Amino acid sequence: MTRWALVIGASSGMGRATALKLAADGYDILGIHLDRRAAMPRVDALREEIEQMGRRILLFNSNIALGANRKAVLDHIRDAVPMSEGISVLVHSVAFGVTKPLVGPGSASEEDLTVTCSVMGHDLVHWVRGLLERNLFESPGRILAMTSEGDRRAWPSYGPVAAAKCILEAHTRQLAVELASRKITVNCILAGVTDTPALRVIPGHDELAAAALRRNPHGRLTTPQDVANVVSLLCDSRSAWITGSVVSCDGGESVAG
Amino acid sequence: MQTNETLNEVITIISKFAERREAVERVDASTRILDDLGVSSLNFIDVVLEFEEKFNVSISDEQLKGISTIGDAVNAIATAQGR
Numbered sequence: 331m332t333r334w335a336l337v338i339g340a341s342s343g344m345g346r347a348t349a350l351k352l353a354a355d356g357y358d359i360l361g362i363h364l365d366r367r368a369a370m371p372r373v374d375a376l377r378e379e380i381e382q383m384g385r386r387i388l389l390f391n392s393n394i395a396l397g398a399n400r401k402a403v404l405d406h407i408r409d410a411v412p413m414s415e416g417i418s419v420l421v422h423s424v425a426f427g428v429t430k431p432l433v434g435p436g437s438a439s440e441e442d443l444t445v446t447c448s449v450m451g452h453d454l455v456h457w458v459r460g461l462l463e464r465n466l467f468e469s470p471g472r473i474l475a476m477t478s479e480g481d482r483r484a485w486p487s488y489g490p491v492a493a494a495k496c497i498l499e500a501h502t503r504q505l506a507v508e509l510a511s512r513k514i515t516v517n518c519i520l521a522g523v524t525d526t527p528a529l530r531v532i533p534g535h536d537e538l539a540a541a542a543l544r545r546n547p548h549g550r551l552t553t554p555q556d557v558a559n560v561v562s563l564l565c566d567s568r569s570a571w572i573t574g575s576v577v578s579c580d581g582g583e584s585v586a587g
Numbered sequence: 588m589q590t591n592e593t594l595n596e597v598i599t600i601i602s603k604f605a606e607r608r609e610a611v612e613r614v615d616a617s618t619r620i621l622d623d624l625g626v627s628s629l630n631f632i633d634v635v636l637e638f639e640e641k642f643n644v645s646i647s648d649e650q651l652k653g654i655s656t657i658g659d660a661v662n663a664i665a666t667a668q669g670r
Contacts, residue, residue, distance in 0.1 A: 367645040395629045
């Protein structure tokens, strides 16, 4: 049976690794990304790599932070996915937020807080609703969203994103309960500090990574491949009883003293 | 494309996303895209994508960080065009 996986944030970091892993697992890929010209060769390389696996891939370069754009992409997806097929995995791996302090010089504005919480938090609900409204989501299904230890640690300038992660986790729990009857599981993956383009825009990311490396009992940082492997695990049929959870994927980093 | 033409095209593109219509009538090189014209931070990336498409250029991350005013945008495009 043809299975599609929708990866939001497919062109880099955890989303890219996830798209490649799910393709290797046999999924056709719908990938959403937001890239300027300079990044397009990497996007083309992703497409080629997945096509060489014998899988289909459709990519949408769109600012889906805007509701009108999100709806347009959903409609394109509805028109592109054959009637006999559907999406059985949704991965939300979006890094489109503001990293600024909450008080003092250069602090986050009201709009900064609203936008970050919307795009990195509430957005998950909008996508789930959009897919369900268009009868695109298969049963059983899997929804995975990416959170971080910033949900409980006050990293410098991470406040707006931390709030968004808490929103994301709350929505994960709620959606898990509301979608149980459809046999769709909903979980967050809490990756350890991972060296991705998204990490590198966080002020002080070098120290963040260095501190994580000192803590990590394996003596290395989490990689996008580690995260992709856990996505794959949570898409396995045997994971059907894991839902509403925040699943750590960090080699023990968060529990190390 | 000459600088004046670039300026006019930049203003045309930004106008599509500007919330403060009255401010659009009075723009000059020092006009701030977000603060003065009311372009939302959500829309700013779309503005840059349209710059790249219209002027057939690639705007780097460094250039992007430096774009605050209309004049900054014109300069970034000129630099990307190798002018």
